[in-house]
Amino acid sequence: MPNKAKKKKKKKLAKTAYEPYVRHRITDSDMLALTALPPGVDRAEWLASNTVAFFKHINLLSSALSEFCTTSTCPTACGPGNTIYFWTDEHGRKLKCSAPLYFDYALSYIQELLTDEDVFPTKAGAAFPTGFFLLVQKVFLLLFRTLAHIYWSHYNEALALGLHPHLNTMFAHLTLFCQHHALLESEDTEPLQPLITALRRQR
Template identity: 50%
Template sequence: MYVSLGFAQAPCCCLQSTKWSQQPCFSAAGYRKSKAKPNGKKTASEEKKVYLEPEHTKSRITDFEFKELVVLPREIDLNEWLASNTTTFFHHINLQYSTISEFCTGETCQTMAVCNTQYYWYDERGKKVKCTAPQYVDFVMSSVQKLVTDEDVFPTKYGREFPSSFESLVKKICKYLFHVLGHIYWAHFKETLALELHGHLNTLYVHFILFAREFNLLDPKETAVMDDLTEVLCSSPGSSGATGDGASSGASGAQNHVKER
């Protein structure tokens, strides 16, 4: 079983502020790359990445050394540590998205895009679901909520064991949560800035990325889409100067075509 560790859990209102539809829990098929063609429509964010401006990247809500915080404590089971932190990240990212959810609509975000990459959802039967960004996030949050409240996957009762597939499930959860964080930066950073919540977003991003790196939860190829931001945020004070394996040497070379996943 796992107990709540790490930073404080986000208030339960993060799940109440946005109405998530109950969708089937994602399966391994939900992570296949899509071959569908993107609409090719560019957003204003493509012209200039506001979130990379120095005055914004310096913003944090704490100068805590997250590299120290993510390390597995002594006498704590690895699965318990992964479960506690994954659940906490889910609540915080859910809450962060809820602050800009009214701006993320089917009209403003017709596709789930992050930089030059467009994501598609696959249900548990492997069927591709064409959806807007808010629908995609809906699928993510509903599916993760179902998993973290499933006693067979995230056991909380004494004597219950974690499933053998637990680590792979955590990796899939982190992959989808990364997509949500990336979309907030890419499509809704200006709104986040207007709400003066960019410091919270940067702090959450650094903590999440360093935790994922510590336990190899995210494929560097998956996070490469945000390597420019990761390099800036995770090499600045408060992140122990970590750049880790998640940073790609080709981060500065933006591609001109749109990838599909």
């Protein structure tokens, strides 16, 4: 399970790192139209379907960069703001682990949730569990951290592979979706706020 991230010292992602590339997207679609709850659609259904879609896309993006994220290059799971991400196991123990191990835990945890019919039911009319919204918040925190780690530790590799338009588009969509549906705390997004603002200016 995810745990509160520990910050050594506040440090935002340097604007100069992404500024030349922030306009690069794979689509000019109206992100707000993609995030808002459509009329007549159940909110839980909307959150569930988008959770599945975001997971699939971010998992693919993470896999494409996995060869650069190793125990040698990333001995600690971290993100912008000198933030260290701790994992909490089933016994409640906080684990400080390498980035590849942390994100393997994270994406495996999400996969298990998404395939659990009691949590993400696929049958029409099936009820969502009590506490579903809290679980969705946990999932989006982990997805956000996955992209945050890529921006912080593997942005150059993403640029070299030409993946930055996909990364920018996914991050802009995810952060807007989370803001619209209150899925993330401001303290989670604050270190990347300059990037979030820059991406939205390009809409």
